[in-house]
Amino acid sequence: MLLLAFVPLLHSLLALAAVTPRDSAVLAGPIGPDCVDGAKHGGEARGTNVTFADVPTYYAEPSEPSSNVILFFSDIYSPFYVNNQLLQDYFAGEGYHVLGIDYFFGDPIQAHDGEPGFNQAAWIEKSRKQAAESLPKWIEAVQEKYGPEAKYTAVGYCFGGPYALEISATDKVVAGAFAHPSGLTEDHFQNLTSRSTYPLLIIASENDGAFPTASRNRAVDILAAKKAKYHVQVFSGVSHGFATRADLSDENAVWAKDQSARGVVEWFNRFST
Ligand SMILES: *[C@@H]1O[C@H](CO)[C@@H](O)[C@H](O)[C@H]1NC(C)=O
Ligand SMILES: *[C@@H]1O[C@H](CO)[C@@H](O)[C@H](O)[C@H]1NC(C)=O
Numbered sequence: 567m568l569l570l571a572f573v574p575l576l577h578s579l580l581a582l583a584a585v586t587p588r589d590s591a592v593l594a595g596p597i598g599p600d601c602v603d604g605a606k607h608g609g610e611a612r613g614t615n616v617t618f619a620d621v622p623t624y625y626a627e628p629s630e631p632s633s634n635v636i637l638f639f640s641d642i643y644s645p646f647y648v649n650n651q652l653l654q655d656y657f658a659g660e661g662y663h664v665l666g667i668d669y670f671f672g673d674p675i676q677a678h679d680g681e682p683g684f685n686q687a688a689w690i691e692k693s694r695k696q697a698a699e700s701l702p703k704w705i706e707a708v709q710e711k712y713g714p715e716a717k718y719t720a721v722g723y724c725f726g727g728p729y730a731l732e733i734s735a736t737d738k739v740v741a742g743a744f745a746h747p748s749g750l751t752e753d754h755f756q757n758l759t760s761r762s763t764y765p766l767l768i769i770a771s772e773n774d775g776a777f778p779t780a781s782r783n784r785a786v787d788i789l790a791a792k793k794a795k796y797h798v799q800v801f802s803g804v805s806h807g808f809a810t811r812a813d814l815s816d817e818n819a820v821w822a823k824d825q826s827a828r829g830v831v832e833w834f835n836r837f838s839t
Pocket of ligand 1: 615622646671672
């Protein structure tokens with residue numbers, strides 16, 4: 567019995583070890599129940615299925631010709647989940663080509679809903695591995711299509727947070743953003759600020775077990791010490807997952823979700839023109 571009780575703990579520790587170098591403090595914890603909780607939204611997605619470097623991708627087309635591109639790194643529900651499709655459609659409506667990489671390759675978390683004996687830790691490890699393997703070639707293929715003149719930005723939610731941050735530490739994007747991340751270390755921020763002009767938007771909730779206030783403050787301390795360009799949004803009365811899976815019957819939750827999406831657009835507009 568005692569051993570069994572330790573199994574979930576062991577799984578979380580293993581998941582953490584898979585994404586965390588030993589020498590860098592954890593700022594956002596591994597995928598947990600908070601990353602699964604939330605409401606499903608309703609609506610008609612307007613985007614299409616495309617492929618870049620053999621990786622399935624959701625594509626939302628801007629309403630007008632544009633040379634601005636948002637790379638969208640989704641939560642564990644994948645870019646093909648209706649909530650994420652509607653969010654990507656919103657960004658497209660604001661004038662961006664939006665490309666959501668499906669690093670789950672058609673196997674998002676909801677495919678295992680209610681599955682007896684589902685090993686979530688193993689699924690996360692597999693998904694992290696797929697993401698690490700597919701992202702470099704996917705980004706290269708996207709940038710080949712839209713060309714060197716396009717302005718690229720990246721936004722990540724939860725599982726996708728680290729990828730938004732990692733690409734923000736390179737010359738490949740002009741700005742980055744992430745909301746309620748999981749799987750971040752201090753290194754992610756140290757790496758980012760080595761390019762001190764590179765702007766980062768942090769979208770956070772007051773109550774977030776995965777990215778608690780102390781970690782958020784630590785991240786800001788690192789950014790400030792490096793004189794990075796950053797902006798932090800903190801929403802009260804919501805928790806991890808609010809930007810993609812808000813309860814639509816809760817006025818405060820809907821406001822936070824919508825305002826965080828507007829925040830991303832305004833942040834990217836500033837650096838994309
Ligand atoms: C697009 O891909 C998603 C994820 O693989 C799939 O669920 C959906 O049915 C596809 N849609 C079309 C129109 O092929
Ligand atoms: C930080 O940058 C170093 C050097 O490029 C790299 O090896 C490391 O993986 C990066 N860490 C993170 C968390 O991105």
